[in-house]
Amino acid sequence: MSQEIEHVKCLIIGSGPAGYTAAIYAARADLKPVMYTGIVPGGQLTQTTDVENFPGYPDGILGPQMMEDFKKQAERFGTQVRFGYITSVDFSGDVHRIVVDGEKTITAETVVIATGATAKWLGLDSEQKYNGFGVSACAVCDGFFFRGQDVAIVGAGDTAAEEASYLAKLANKVHMLVRRDEFRASKAMQHRVLSTPNIEIHYNTEAREILGDGQNVTAVAVSNNQTGEEKQLPITGFFVAIGHKPNTELFEGILDMDANGYLITKPDSTQTNIAGVFACGDVQDHVYRQAVTAAGTGCMAALEAERYLAAKAHVMI
Known part of the structure; x- marks a missing residue:
């Protein structure tokens, strides 16, 4: 029996401020995003207590609650948030193939990578x-x-x-x-x-x-x-302060990385070396590593994914 393959316009790998912000913008652009949270839904912020430097929370907020707020906002606009771990990717074709938990196959027209980094x-x-x-x-x-x-x-x-x-x-x-x-x-x-x-x-x-x-x-x-x-x-x-390790093992040999494993994106962009694949947040930022900058690049990734699909559709007409 052949396995059923799910097709999506926009797949978001990883949660946290970057992933959830990308989901909010992608959903509002009617890209009907599907997000797989990874093994730590919400990312590094779920392991912190008070967050007092994110705009919009004048009294501060607990990291886990903040990520729950982000998640609810993404879901409000139609994002499908799923718990799961991406085990392999194939970006060689025009449509990208992703395997979840070693079982389910998804094809995606665009992929937003927001897998973050882990403190050493x-x-x-x-x-x-x-x-x-x-x-x-x-x-x-x-x-x-x-x-x-x-x-x-x-x-x-x-x-x-x-x-x-x-x-x-x-x-x-x-x-x-x-x-x-x-x-x-x-x-x-x-x-x-x-x-x-x-x-x-x-x-x-x-x-x-x-x-x-x-x-x-x-x-x-x-x-x-x-x-x-x-x-x-x-x-x-x-x-x-002994460093961070970007969560990029899955993309080794596929996407361009620097010597420390951070994904390389084009200047002033979240575009990777593969068309239709975008990276945002700590997985490509070894300088700032803040929730607010991660959210900013999540916004950029979704807008770029939308423009990529629009350009692609225009060419096909």
């Missing part, structure tokens, strides 16, 4: 225990909550240096934990960190355990990887 973590159990309760992978998102407090940040690259500098404007003191005896950051970023008086750099230092009272972070236990010396640093915020 140290792998500590306590890191996940206090994630959202003092532990964060985004200083720009959560630094405000630690105004006037002592915090720690792990990392030695440009991102870590930039986030440490950002935190220093808000926090009383920033402990920067650097695993080696030197930075990996550029000379300019190193100079910025080294010239900031309330950043204390701990070289050859690794976090061993994040300590807390069961509800919030109270300290971090660290050790010197040369001397073996162990100590505790009293803090209320612990930031991990």
